[in-house]
Amino acid sequence: MSKTRQSDQQISLDLSNEPDDKPAPSAPTRAHDTDALLASPDKMDALLDQWQQMEWIRPLDVGFARLIRTLSAEQGEALHPLVLLLSALVSHQVGRGHVCIDLANLFADAGSILSLPPEDSVEAAGGLRTGETVCPEPDSILARVSLEDSLALLDKAQAVSDGSLTTPLVLNETRLYLRRFWRYEQRIAEGIQARLAMSSPLQDAHSDMATTLGLALTALFGPPVDIDFQRLACALAARSRFSVITGGPGTGKTTTVVKLLAALQAIAGKSGQRGGRKHRIRLAAPTGKAAARLNESIGGAVSRLPLSQLPGNVTPDDIPTRVTTLHRLLGSRPDTRRFRHNRDNLLLVDILVIDEASMIDMDLMASVFDALPATAQLILLGDKDQLASVDAGAVLGELCQRAADAHYTPETSCWLEAITGHSIPDNLSDASGQPLDQAVAMLRKSHRFSEDSGIRTLAEAVNTDTLDAGILRACRDGEFDDVIWLNGRNPTPEPSNALAMICSHAVSGTPEAFREQGRGRIANHQPLPPPVGYHQYLSLLNNHELDERSPRVDWDSLALQVLEAFSDFQILCALRKGPWGVEGINDLVARHLLAEKHITRAEGWYPGRPVLVTGNDYNLGLMNGDVGITFSVPWDRNQQGEPKDTLRVAFPATDGSDGIRWISPSRLQQLETVYAMTVHKSQGSEFNHTCLVLPDRLSPIMTRELIYTGITRARNWFSLITGDASVLRDSVHQQVRRASGLAQRLSQP
Numbered sequence: 001m002s003k004t005r006q007s008d009q010q011i012s013l014d015l016s017n018e019p020d021d022k023p024a025p026s027a028p029t030r031a032h033d034t035d036a037l038l039a040s041p042d043k044m045d046a047l048l049d050q051w052q053q054m055e056w057i058r059p060l061d062v063g064f065a066r067l068i069r070t071l072s073a074e075q076g077e078a079l080h081p082l083v084l085l086l087s088a089l090v091s092h093q094v095g096r097g098h099v100c101i102d103l104a105n106l107f108a109d110a111g112s113i114l115s116l117p118p119e120d121s122v123e124a125a126g127g128l129r130t131g132e133t134v135c136p137e138p139d140s141i142l143a144r145v146s147l148e149d150s151l152a153l154l155d156k157a158q159a160v161s162d163g164s165l166t167t168p169l170v171l172n173e174t175r176l177y178l179r180r181f182w183r184y185e186q187r188i189a190e191g192i193q194a195r196l197a198m199s200s201p202l203q204d205a206h207s208d209m210a211t212t213l214g215l216a217l218t219a220l221f222g223p224p225v226d227i228d229f230q231r232l233a234c235a236l237a238a239r240s241r242f243s244v245i246t247g248g249p250g251t252g253k254t255t256t257v258v259k260l261l262a263a264l265q266a267i268a269g270k271s272g273q274r275g276g277r278k279h280r281i282r283l284a285a286p287t288g289k290a291a292a293r294l295n296e297s298i299g300g301a302v303s304r305l306p307l308s309q310l311p312g313n314v315t316p317d318d319i320p321t322r323v324t325t326l327h328r329l330l331g332s333r334p335d336t337r338r339f340r341h342n343r344d345n346l347l348l349v350d351i352l353v354i355d356e357a358s359m360i361d362m363d364l365m366a367s368v369f370d371a372l373p374a375t376a377q378l379i380l381l382g383d384k385d386q387l388a389s390v391d392a393g394a395v396l397g398e399l400c401q402r403a404a405d406a407h408y409t410p411e412t413s414c415w416l417e418a419i420t421g422h423s424i425p426d427n428l429s430d431a432s433g434q435p436l437d438q439a440v441a442m443l444r445k446s447h448r449f450s451e452d453s454g455i456r457t458l459a460e461a462v463n464t465d466t467l468d469a470g471i472l473r474a475c476r477d478g479e480f481d482d483v484i485w486l487n488g489r490n491p492t493p494e495p496s497n498a499l500a501m502i503c504s505h506a507v508s509g510t511p512e513a514f515r516e517q518g519r520g521r522i523a524n525h526q527p528l529p530p531p532v533g534y535h536q537y538l539s540l541l542n543n544h545e546l547d548e549r550s551p552r553v554d555w556d557s558l559a560l561q562v563l564e565a566f567s568d569f570q571i572l573c574a575l576r577k578g579p580w581g582v583e584g585i586n587d588l589v590a591r592h593l594l595a596e597k598h599i600t601r602a603e604g605w606y607p608g609r610p611v612l613v614t615g616n617d618y619n620l621g622l623m624n625g626d627v628g629i630t631f632s633v634p635w636d637r638n639q640q641g642e643p644k645d646t647l648r649v650a651f652p653a654t655d656g657s658d659g660i661r662w663i664s665p666s667r668l669q670q671l672e673t674v675y676a677m678t679v680h681k682s683q684g685s686e687f688n689h690t691c692l693v694l695p696d697r698l699s700p701i702m703t704r705e706l707i708y709t710g711i712t713r714a715r716n717w718f719s720l721i722t723g724d725a726s727v728l729r730d731s732v733h734q735q736v737r738r739a740s741g742l743a744q745r746l747s748q749p
């Protein structure tokens with residue numbers, strides 16, 4: 001069966017399953033013979049090979065496409081070359097964080113959807129030259145085919161189904177998935193939809209439970225005056241078995257969730273149905289660092305709760321303050337993606353709160369839903385505008401796509417008014433709001449940054465794509481207390497000058513560049529010390545007076561001080577490679593610290609080397625993202641029995657105590673030096689002073705989300721160093737759009 005021609009540029013495709021009888025080519029394609037490619041699986045296979053050799057796509061992508069071809073052949077089907085191509089491309093897209101490939105978008109704009117060839121390839125007119133051959137690009141091939149023909153071909157292919165068969169590829173409307181990712185999305189959507197559909201006695205605003213909720217909110221927030229989005233978030237999240245509370249830095253996500261848990265325990269305490277039994281609550285975060293940060297803030301927030309004024313006899317023990325990593329909660333097992341807790345071994349929990357939910361990928365989120373009892377309540381917290389997870393998916397971002405406008409139905413608005421005393425503004429109401437909208441709350445007021453804070457102004461401008469010359473000038477001229485654009489007067493510096501600036505900034509924090517030399521600021525009712533750079537932790541480490549007679553507890557306390565001083569300042573880079581990337585800058589800073597005699601060597605292990613763990617090590621109890629500092633300690637003895645200095649790396653204990661784990665460098669497997677870290681790795685962390693280094697060239701990974709995440713890692717001071725100012729502006733215009741069908745699935749009844 002042949003399809004008719006779609007346009008002059010598009011060829012008709014043979015949709016039959018007849019085997020390809022053309023001889024296999026022995027050499028790669030020599031010209032733009034895209035029609036020949038679309039007629040021969042062997043030629044397409046050779047082209048995929050060529051793309052792999054040029055590192056456009058991964059061996060995994062080619063391997064997957066070939067597997068599809070082999071499986072099809074085993075079933076007597078000669079795989080159409082286009083299906084072979086699309087199989088490799090969907091795998092390529094998953095490697096880039098997408099959950100699927102939307103063919104409608106792909107056929108409309110393959111160049112920007114695929115980013116092939118990668119930006120750093122050497123391009124030749126009309127194709128890429130590799131030696132003597134010219135290699136067609138995916139968009140030139142796809143331009144020869146119509147979306148309709150492609151869908152028809154996929155429909156006929158035995159490797160593809162709508163998900164009802166166990167095929168390796170799943171086609172849902174125009175979205176093509178690897179089966180595994182389609183299942184993740186399905187499990188997540190089912191978990192959310194089932195919870196949104198569960199009715200709760202709280203839905204009746206006149207029920208006893210709803211009355212208790214109203215009383216609890218008054219005790220926690222006081223009488224309603226101006227609209228308080230934290231109060232609204234508490235009410236909404238209490239009503240549903242699934243909810244999301246999103247907000248920028250310091251908007252009170254932790255404060256709100258602690259009040260929410262208190263309100264839920266108050267309701268449980270008063271409930272006749274539960275016999276006053278309180279909920280079993282667990283708190284988790286995707287990384288050790290994020291868990292530790294929530295650990296730090298939650299204790300204070302719980303201690304400030306007016307528990308005695310709540311109904312239901314809520315005690316401090318009813319609200320947990322210990323936060324675990326999601327991997328620990330679910331029970332990771334080495335060398336497998338499977339967890340100990342799953343559908344057959346559910347978690348013993350009534351309410352699960354997950355912070356920093358933007359870092360959760362599809363795989364992990366699906367595992368969370370698998371391990372949760374059907375009636376357990378899930379509350380996600382996070383900043384929807386931050387970078388999405390490293391692996392495929394952007395679950396939080398998708399769930400919060402409509403959060404800014406709320407879309408509360410008249411029913412939700414009436415209920416919120418009855419429970420909270422706040423009337424919902426018209427611009428947040430929508431008669432056709434979807435079920436998910438009714439369970440998403442956005443916090444809109446920052447309690448950490450004042451209106452005139454530079455960090456807040458810059459982050460908002462980046463987030464809303466309104467970064468203009470005025471804001472940049474204010475950063476350059478030190479008009480903000482907390483932000484400085486260090487090379488603002490020379491926005492396109494000589495690389496050597498910029499790198500020298502990074503070095504001296506790393507040592508001292510350059511307080512003199514900030515307004516009033518960084519003096520005179522108040523934070524949390526205390527004077528805020530000026531910026532200090534890495535000099536601070538190295539001085540503590542190099543000038544202590546401990547020796548072999550000192551008790552271990554004194555060493556622990558020194559290590560804690562040094563670790564805390566280290567976390568005061570952090571250089572963040574957009575890139576990993578090259579002179580502006582983490583690797584180049586780590587090397588540069590280490591050599592500078594050596595030249596200034598703050599450290600004794602710049603390579604290998606040495607006292608003062610800060611390290612970042614880059615993979616989970618269950619034997620050592622170290623998690624990806626943990627940071628340690630190397631010390632020289634006199635705890636071993638030489639053959640004469642005299643104290644001998646050896647190196648140990650000090651990591652903070654993970655149990656929320658002030659303990660230290662001292663680990664020998666030889667036992668550490670996956671780690672890197674961390675004077676600089678990528679913005680991606682910094683997610684879930686926060687530093688007193690963050691310096692963001694942007695390179696002199698734009699790359700596809702430099703996006704609005706990356707710049708926003710970099711800026712919002714700063715608690716009190718933010719400095720910017722740009723290789724070229726236009727790169728900052730251009731990055732803000734680039735946004736990540738990860739293909740997925742989750743939002744669409746959830747929007748369907």
Ligand SMILES: Nc1ncnc2c1ncn2[C@@H]1O[C@H](COP(=O)(O)OP(=O)(O)OP(=O)(O)O)[C@@H](O)[C@H]1O
Nearest residue numbers: 230247248249250251252253254255256297447448
């Ligand atoms: N309604 C409020 N009124 C006054 N201060 C508040 C309020 N809510 C939160 N805060 C204060 O603002 C600061 C930030 O709050 P919180 O830690 O809850 O925010 P967050 O959104 O969880 O922050 P992060 O960005 O670190 O995740 C805390 O010092 C907290 O005590």
